Amino acid sequence: MIVSTPPPTLVTIPTETLETILQYLSQSDLCQCVLICREWNRTLIPYLWSTFSVCSLEQARRFGDEALRALKMNASLVRELHLGHRLLYERCLPWETIHSNLGEGEDLVSKRDSLVNLTRLHTLELRNIDYPVNRFDARITALVRQNPSIQCFKISTQMDASALTQLVTRYMPNLEDFEMDTMFRGDVKELLENLPEKVRTVNLRMVEHLTSPPTSGPDDTKAMARKVRSHHALESLTFSGLHNGQEEDVLVKFLESCSPKLKICSGRGCNLYTGNKAVAKALSSIGFVWTVLRKHELSYYISDNGFADIIANNPLTSIEVYTHCLGSMSVKTLVENCDNLTVLNVMEDGATALTGAHMQTILSRAKNLKSLQVHWLLDALKISTEDILTSEWATTSLEHIDFKIDVPRVHGQIADKDDRAEEIQSSRDVQRQLLRRLGQQKNLKRLMIGGMVTGHGSRHYEHQHNCLEFTLEAGLDELKDLKKLELLDIHHMDHRAGVPELEWMVKNWPRLSHVRGILDCLHPPGDTVQVWMETRRPSWK
Numbered sequence: 001m002i003v004s005t006p007p008p009t010l011v012t013i014p015t016e017t018l019e020t021i022l023q024y025l026s027q028s029d030l031c032q033c034v035l036i037c038r039e040w041n042r043t044l045i046p047y048l049w050s051t052f053s054v055c056s057l058e059q060a061r062r063f064g065d066e067a068l069r070a071l072k073m074n075a076s077l078v079r080e081l082h083l084g085h086r087l088l089y090e091r092c093l094p095w096e097t098i099h100s101n102l103g104e105g106e107d108l109v110s111k112r113d114s115l116v117n118l119t120r121l122h123t124l125e126l127r128n129i130d131y132p133v134n135r136f137d138a139r140i141t142a143l144v145r146q147n148p149s150i151q152c153f154k155i156s157t158q159m160d161a162s163a164l165t166q167l168v169t170r171y172m173p174n175l176e177d178f179e180m181d182t183m184f185r186g187d188v189k190e191l192l193e194n195l196p197e198k199v200r201t202v203n204l205r206m207v208e209h210l211t212s213p214p215t216s217g218p219d220d221t222k223a224m225a226r227k228v229r230s231h232h233a234l235e236s237l238t239f240s241g242l243h244n245g246q247e248e249d250v251l252v253k254f255l256e257s258c259s260p261k262l263k264i265c266s267g268r269g270c271n272l273y274t275g276n277k278a279v280a281k282a283l284s285s286i287g288f289v290w291t292v293l294r295k296h297e298l299s300y301y302i303s304d305n306g307f308a309d310i311i312a313n314n315p316l317t318s319i320e321v322y323t324h325c326l327g328s329m330s331v332k333t334l335v336e337n338c339d340n341l342t343v344l345n346v347m348e349d350g351a352t353a354l355t356g357a358h359m360q361t362i363l364s365r366a367k368n369l370k371s372l373q374v375h376w377l378l379d380a381l382k383i384s385t386e387d388i389l390t391s392e393w394a395t396t397s398l399e400h401i402d403f404k405i406d407v408p409r410v411h412g413q414i415a416d417k418d419d420r421a422e423e424i425q426s427s428r429d430v431q432r433q434l435l436r437r438l439g440q441q442k443n444l445k446r447l448m449i450g451g452m453v454t455g456h457g458s459r460h461y462e463h464q465h466n467c468l469e470f471t472l473e474a475g476l477d478e479l480k481d482l483k484k485l486e487l488l489d490i491h492h493m494d495h496r497a498g499v500p501e502l503e504w505m506v507k508n509w510p511r512l513s514h515v516r517g518i519l520d521c522l523h524p525p526g527d528t529v530q531v532w533m534e535t536r537r538p539s540w541k
Contacts, residue, residue, distance in 0.1 A: 080123035121147040125154040137163040144171045152177040161186025169194035179203040186210055192254040193228040204239040209246045232259035240268030248278045255282040262288055268296040290314035295321055308333040318343035323352035341366045345373040356383035367394040373402040382406040385434050398441040402448040406466050431468055432475030439478045448489035450517045463492050463522040470495040485509045491517025499532050515540050
């Protein structure tokens with residue numbers, strides 16, 4: 001980017017206008033703006049440098065000496081530091097002596113002045129930095145120690161588990177959000193129990209609990225570290241990897257240190273709902289109740305009755321579950337306890353006792369429902385038009401719909417014959433009523449009614465024949481109030497949408513960003529649709 005020194009009149013450009021332009025520039029280009037355009041309104045400087053983010057190799061290579069000088073000059077303004085390549089790691093982090101074991105009483109002695117004196121960070125994100133562990137640990141520790149104000153720390157690169165534990169528990173007193181994407185192979189119990197007391201969210205994507213070797217003697221620092229801090233600010237704990245009874249050893253004392261503010265406790269790979277009783281008791285003691293059930297939190301082999309007990313004994317508002325988990329008892333219990341649901345997501349094709357009729361009952365009872373995703377209700381299990389039109393939906397808050405609707409249609413070559421005109425019109429009248437019901441959901445952002453269906457008595461997937469036409473003649477205009485709609489999915493359907501429908505969508509749905517399936521239909525559209533797509537919305541193809 002080449003920028004010349006602006007004339008004095010350029011200083012009067014509104015800050016909002018410059019910010020609109022500057023948000024599209026890379027960090028290295030922003031550096032050049034600071035170096036070259038010193039006459040620009042100085043109020044922009046904090047905006048330019050509040051976040052420093054260089055994560056790709058190309059960006060790292062473009063980050064030259066002038067850009068580095070600009071960063072050093074404005075280091076005191078940087079609040080967020082996001083690094084994702086070792087070239088930037090080399091340029092931006094302080095050089096310190098290397099200690100592979102940072103014990104109590106040890107201090108880091110400066111080897112040379114920091115390349116960049118970053119001292120006012122509140123966010124630090126380190127991604128994909130491939131570097132020898134011991135040197136990496138020392139330099140990251142040096143950076144963190146000079147930034148005690150860090151509130152958000154995200155790391156997705158390997159780091160020595162012991163060093164990371166000490167880094168987070170000793171040198172980040174103001175930490176509120178902690179996220180780790182890579183494997184932590186170490187003492188998870190020590191890490192959790194010694195987290196700063198201000199921490200609000202903890203997300204450990206993969207952990208392997210390895211108990212540290214015991215220490216001995218009167219100055220047993222390991223025993224001192226076992227004193228659990230209070231974590232009354234914690235709102236969300238998510239992790240994966242604990243199994244084989246490790247949950248009780250790792251979690252009980254930590255959970256007892258939390259408060260009723262803890263609303264999310266999720267463990268991929270361990271069944272917290274029906275698993276360890278000590279963990280359940282610790283959660284109960286702080287008033288924790290299960291309101292969100294995610295698919296990975298259930299054992300794959302959970303029984304129908306076991307799942308029914310979970311639904312019946314917890315005030316669940318959000319349920320994500322695989323179809324194979326739903327038997328007759330759990331489905332019956334789900335329908336009976338659906339009144340407070342906001343999210344229901346049933347995933348993957350498989351045997352299930354759940355039917356379209358059940359879904360319609362849920363729609364007629366769940367007054368707060370925002371998302372209903374039951375894409376895998378196939379064949380006779382689809383939601384029927386009759387079900388929809390013979391009952392009232394309790395909710396007008398739906399934001400995401402993903403299910404198939406069974407609509408009576410006239411098919412084949414006879415579909416256009418005059419002697420079937422009355423039958424065709426009858427089908428369209430029904431479709432208009434159905435679309436009118438969908439059009440009442442004015443908060444809808446995603447309408448997904450397309451998708452493959454199985455042929456009768458086989459596992460062969462084919463286009464859905466009995467579906468909405470999605471034409472103006474069949475009532476598309478009944479959806480005119482869906483001003484928030486962002487995505488429409490009608491793929492693998494026998495839809496008849498053409499250019500008039502596409503023009504109508506563009507005109508009436510201002511937030512629409514994509515339509516899936518215009519060209520993926522039973523009867524391929526004509527050349528006019530192809531041309532319209534290529535010239536008006538090539539990204540929709």
